[in-house]
Amino acid sequence: MLVSPPLKTLRETADLRHLRQIVAGLDEGVILIDPDETLLWANDAALAMHGVARLEELGRTVDEYRARFQLRYRNNHRLEADDYPIERVVAGDSFSEVVVEVTVAGEEHPRWVHQVRSLVLNDSDEGAPSCVVLVVQDVTARFEAEDRFEQSFNANPAPAVICRLADLRYVKVNQGFLEMTGHLREQVLCKTVYDIDVLREGEKRELAKERLAEGRTIPQMEAELELPGGGAKLVIVAGQPIDMGGEPCMLFTFADLEPRRKAEAALRHSEERFTRTFQMAPVPMAIGARDGHLLCEVNDSFTALTGYGAPEIIGRSLADVRLWASDEVRADIEGAIEGGHDLRGHEARIGARDGHRIDCLVSTEAITLGGDACVLWAFQDITQRKATELELVEAIEAVMKDTSWFSRSIMDKLARLRAPQADEDGASLDDLTAREREVLALICQGKDDKSIARALGVAGNTVRNHVARIYAKIGVNRRTAAAAWARARGFESGAVAVRPREDRR
Template sequence: MVKRSGPTSITHQHLRSIIGGLIDGVIFIEADQRISWANESALKIHGVASTEDLGHTVTAYFRRWLLKYRNHHELTRAQYPMFRLARGEQFDGVVVEVTPRKGEGELRMHRLRGITLNDDENEPLAHVLIIEDLTEQHAAEQRFERAFNANPAPALICRLSDLRYTRVNAGFLAMTGYRHQDVVGSTVYELDILADADGKSQAITNLHEGQTILQMESTVPLPDGSSKDVIVAGQPLEDASEPYMLFTFIDLQPRKLAEQALRQSEERFSIAFRLAPVPMLLCDLKNLQMLEVNDSFLDMTGLQRGDTEAREITQLGIWPHPQQITSLQASMGEHSGLSGVDIQMRTKDDETLDCILSADLVTIGGQACMLAVIQDITERKHTEGELLTALDAVMQDTSWFSRKVMDQLARVRQPAHDTHTQKALELTPREREVLGLICQGHNDAEISSALSLSRNTVRNHVANIYNKIGVSRRSDAVIWGRERGFLASRKISGTSPRT
C-alpha cells in the first residue's frame, strides 16, 4: 500500500515564482499596508524599474500615483484600490487612468482586481492587486473615437448585449436633426433604423448574431415624424471588449431629389418636344434608330407615329437623298452640332419640300442622341424666286428705276415734315435736265448753249428749282441734287464740268 505524503507547504516565495512570469501585473500588499513585492509586469505597466519606485506602502503609492476614473474624476484616498483592499473590500473590473503625480509620465489605463488571502483562521494574511494593462486598447479606442467622430459619413454604434446605441457621430446628427442625447442610450426598437429595410428579417438576425449586415435601402425616422431614405450597413466591431455593431449610412435624399428633378426635366422636355410648332425628331446618333418625333413632324411628312417606331431614320422614305443623313451623322460626330443645313424631304404624297435642318447632340439615359429641328422653307424659296424674276424684268430698264430708288433713299434721309422732298417730285422734265447739268458743275452759259435756251430762260429755270427744293445757293442745289441722283442724261462736249 502506497503511503501518501503530507500537504506541500506553499510559501510567498513559491507564489512569487509561480506568478512572476504572468502577463498581468501582481502586487502583494501585507496586512500592515506594506507593498512587499511586485512582478515584472506590474513594474512595466507602471513604467518603473523596482518595487521601491511604486512606493513602500499604500500611503506612499497614493502620494506618488494619481488615479482617475474614465470620466476623468479623480479618486479620493478612500477610493484608491489599495486602501479598499486594506479595509477588506474585494473588487473586480475597476478601470482607472494612472499617471505620476510629479514629473511627466505616460498615461496608462489599468483594469484592477483585488483579492484578500486569509489564513486558516480567516484572518487577512496578505492582499493581492491584479492589474491588466489596457493602455494599448485604450489608445486604439481613442484613435477609433477620433476617427469615428471625424468621419463625415453618418454612423451609429450599437452595443449588442442590450441593443442600445452607445455612440453617434456628427454626420448622423446633421443628417437626421437629432440631438446627441436623443440617440445615445436609446434602443434599436426606439430608433428603428431597419424598420423599412428591404431585408429586415435577415438584418435583425445578423444583428443578434453579431454578423455583418449587407448594404440595403431603408428609412430613418426623423424627429418631426417624417423619414429619410438611406442605405444602411452594419459591421461588427470584433476587437472591442464586448460586441458592438457599427452602422453606417448613405443619405439617399440628394439622389432622390436629383432623380425627381431629372424626371421633371424629362417631362418638361417631352411636353415641349411634343407641342413644339416646328417639326422635330430624336434618334440614336450611333445607329440612327428613331426614338421619337413630334406632331408637327408627322403633320409635315404625312406619316403616322407607327411609321417611325423601331426604324432607322433612313428607312422612313422621306429623304430624296439618304446620303445627306449619313453625312449629317458624320458631321455630328465631329462637331456635336449643326445649324442651317439645306436638305430636301419628300412627304407621303410625294411632294418635295425644301427645308433647313439644325441639330445638336443630347444625352438621354447615357445614350448619345441627335435632336433635329426642321423648318420648311419651300414657300419662302418660291417667293424668293418670284421676286428675283420680277427684279430681273425691272432691271431691263434701269434709268427710271435707279432714280425712283434714289428719291426714296433721299426721302428716308429727310425728316417726315420736309415738304421740299415732295416739291422735288414737282420738277418739270426741263427743270430736272437743268438741275442735272448744275450737278455736273456747268454754269448758266454752258447750260444755255447745251439746251439751246436763252440765258434768261435758264436763269428762270434755276430760280424755279431753288424755290421748289428750298435752297438759295448753287452749291446747296448741287448737294441736294446729287443726294437724289440728279445727273444729266447728256454731256456738254468741249467743256470740263466744275467740281
Template sequence: MNQMAPDRVALQSQVNRRQLQTIIAGLGEGIILIDPQDGIVWANESALALHNVSELLELGVSAADYRERFELKYRNNHVLGADQYPVDRLQAGEEFRDVIVELGRTSSGATEDRRRVLQFRGFALPDAKGNPESYVLVIENVTEKISAEDRFERTFAANPAPAIICRLSDLRYVRVNAGFLAMASYSRDDLIGRSAYEFDVLENAEKKDVALASLRDGRTIPQMESTVRLPDGKTKAVIVAGQPIEIGEEKCMLFTFIDMEPRKHMEDALRQSEERFARSFRLTPIPTMLSTRDGLRILDVNDAFKTVLGYEPAEVIGRTSAELPIWVDKAARKHLESEIQASGSLRKVEVQLRTPHDEVLDCLISAETVSIQDEECVLTVIQDITERKRSEEELIAAIEAVMQDTSWFSRTIIEKLALLRRPGSSGKPEASLSDLTPRELEVLGLMCQGLTNAAIVKKLGVTQNTVRNHIARIYVKIDVHDRAGAVVWARERGFTGNHKPGPVRPGPR
C-alpha cells in the same frame, strides 16, 4: 503542542505564498501582493515594468509610499484621492475590478515619466477560515487599447457620414454621431440608451428578415434601402448597412447611413424636367427628331414630323440618318452630319426633303446637342419653307415681268431682288456694285457686252496684264469663279454695261 500549531500555520502560509509567487512570476499581467500588516510585500517583473521601476522598494513598502511615488488620474483627468488608490482600497478590505486610471511618476519621483493607462483588479486571498490572508492587485497595460478606442471615438464623432452604434447584448444604442443627429433631427439624449425595438432603423428595410438575422448573429448587414422615423412622425429614405465591431469588450453593431433625400429630390426634379421636355417635344408644331449623337440613330420623332413629312414614327425610329428615305441630295445630308459631329450644332441650313409621295419640300434644318439621362443626343428641328419660297419666287417673277428696263429702278432694289433669288447661297456678306472701282465696273460692263480680253485691251488702251488683274479682282470681290458667273451676277443686279450705274436713290420712308 498548542504552541506549535500557530507556527505550523504560519509556515504553511509562507509555503503557499511562495508557491503562488512562483506560479504568477512569469505572467504577462502585473501582480502585486499586499499583506494586511506589512503592506507591499512582492511584485512580479511585469508589475515593476508597468511602473517603470526595477526593484520592489521603488514601489514603496506601504500605501502611503506608493502614493508618494506615483500619481493616478482617472481618464477625465481627475487625480485620485488617498482612499481611491487601488492599494488603499484593498487594504481597506474592498475588492474591485476594471478600475482604469492613468499612471505617472510624481514630481518627487524619477525624472523620466512614461505615462500609461492601466487597468486594476483587486481581490483577497482567504485563509483556511475564510479571512483575508493577503491581497492581490492585478494590473494590465491597456494604453494601446484605450488609445485605439480614443482614436475610434474621435473618428466616429468627426465622421460626417451618419452613424449609430447598437450594443448586441441588449440591443441598446450606446453611441451616435453628429452626422446622424443632423440627418434625423434627434438629440443625443433622444437615442442613447433606447432599444432598437423602440427606434428601429431596420423598420422598413427592403430585406428586413436578412438584416435582423445578421443583427442577431452579429454578422455584417449588407447595404439596403430603408427609412428612418423622424421626431415629427415622418420618415426619411436612407441606405443602411451594419458592421460588427467591439467597443471595450462589448460586441456592438455599427450602423451607417446614406441620406437618400437629396438624391430623391434630384431624381424627382430630373423626372419632372424630362416630363416637361417630353410634352414640349410631342406638342411642338414643327417637325422635330431626337437622335443619338454617336451614329445619329433616331430615338423619337414628334407628331408634327408625321403631319408635315408624312412618315410614321415606326418608319424612322431606330434608323440612322443615312438610312432615312427623306434626303433628296446625299451630299447635303453628309454636310449636315459632318457639321453636327464637328460642332454639335447647326443653324438654318437649307435642304430639300422628300415625302413618301415623292413631293419635294424646301426646308431649313437646325440642330443642337442635348444631354438626356447622361447620354449625348441631337435635337433636330425641320422648318418647312416650301410655301414661303414659292411665294418669294412668284413675287420676283411678277416684278421681273413688268421690268424690262431697269435704268430707272433703284440699284438697291435690284440688288435686294438678286438676294431673294439666292437666299443663303453663301455664309459671307453679299457684294454689291458699289464695292467695285469705276475701272472694275467698266471692265465688267464690257464683259457683259461679250467682249473678250483682247477686245477689252483694245477698247481701253491698256495692257493684257492690266485687264487680267482687273478681272481677277472682280471675281474675288463678287465671289465667282468664271466669266459667265460674273455676267450673271451683274445682270441679276440690273447691270448690263450699256449704261453706267447711277447713284443709289433712297426709297420712300
C-alpha cells in the same frame, strides 16, 4: 480573557520563492503586499506597467506607491487615498475590475490605463489574511483605440449610430445622424432600434432583422428614417458588428439619399414638361441618340411633314429611313454633329415617305434625356419659300431685259433683290478709272452705248471699249449685272458728274 494571536506576516508564514516562480512569467502584473502595507514583491510585468525596473522604484510601502503614482478614473475624477486599489486590497476589499488612469508624480498627463482586480490569501489554519495580491492588466492600447474610435465616430460627418446587441438600445450617436434627422442626442440614447426604426421600409428588412439578431453584417439597402417633426427621409443604411467595451454592438451607418430623390423628382418633372412641349410644338421635331443617330421620339408635326409615324421610325436612324435626299447631305450633317457642333438653320433637302422632296432648314441641339446623350432635331419647311424665290428671280430676269419702261426707283429695287451679296475679295469701285465710273453711272441710268457716246462726246467704239474693261474688272457680262454690281456697293449714278470731252480741256 482570551487574547487574539498577533497577525503574522507573509515573511513569518511562507516562503516567497515558490509563489514568485508561479507568477514571474505571467503577462498580468502581480504585486504582493504584506498586511502591514509593505510591498513584498512584483513581477517584471507589474514593474514594466509602471515604467520601473526595481521594486524600490515602485515604492516600498503603500504610502510610497501612492506618492509616486497618481490615479484617476476614466471620467477624470481623481482617486482619494482610500480609493486607491492598493489601499482597498490592503483593507481587505475584494473587487473584480477597476479601470484607472496612472500618472507619474510630477507629470500632467496619464501614461497608462490599468485594469485592476484583487486577491486575498488567507492563513489556512486561522483564516487571517497572510498576503494580499493586486493583479494588474495594462489596457492602455485598448482604451487608446477606443478613444480614437470615439473621436473619429463623433467627428465623422457620415451619420451613424451604435446599438448594443444585448438589448438593442442605442449607446452612441454622432452629430451627423442628429443633423440629418433632427433628433436630440438624449432622445436617441434612451431608445431601441425599433423605437427609432433605422430599417423602416427597408427593401431587405427581414434579412436585416435576421442578421441583427445573429450579430452579422447587414448589407446596404434603401430605407426611410422617420423624422421627429413628421415625414421621412430616404437613406442607404448598412450595419457592421463591432465590439465596444467588451460588449457586442452593431454600427449602423447612413447615406442621405434625400437630395438625390429631390433631384430625380425635379428631373422627372422637367422631362415631363419637355415631353409635353415637344409633342405640342408646331415645329417638326425628332429626338435621336447622339451615337448612331437612332430616333427615340418624333412629334406630330414631324409626322405631318414627312409622313413617317412614330411606330415605323423610332429605333431607326435618319439614314436608315433615307430621310436625307443624298448621301452628301447626310455625311455633311452627321459629320458636323459627330464633331461636336450644333446646326443652326442648315439648308438641306429631305425625302418624305411618299418620295417627294422637301427643302428644309435643319437645326440641332445636344441634350441629355434620361441620363443619355441625345440630339434634338428641328426642321423648318422652306419648300414654298424656295419656289417663290425662284419665281421672283425669274421674273426679275425677265423684266430687267428691257428696263426702258420702268421708273428708275423700281429698277434699282429689282436690281438689289436680284443682286448677290458684295464679294469682299473681288473688285471695288476704286479699281475703276474716273472715265469708267462715268460710263458706269450712265449704264446705271439705263442709257445705251449711243446715248453714252453723245453724253460724253466720244465715239461709239470708245464707249464699247470702256464697257468691256468695266465688265472685265468687275466680273460681269451684261449691263443689268453691271448696274446691280454698282448698286450693291452703294454707287449712286447721280453723284457722278458726267462731263463731255470739250469740258475737260
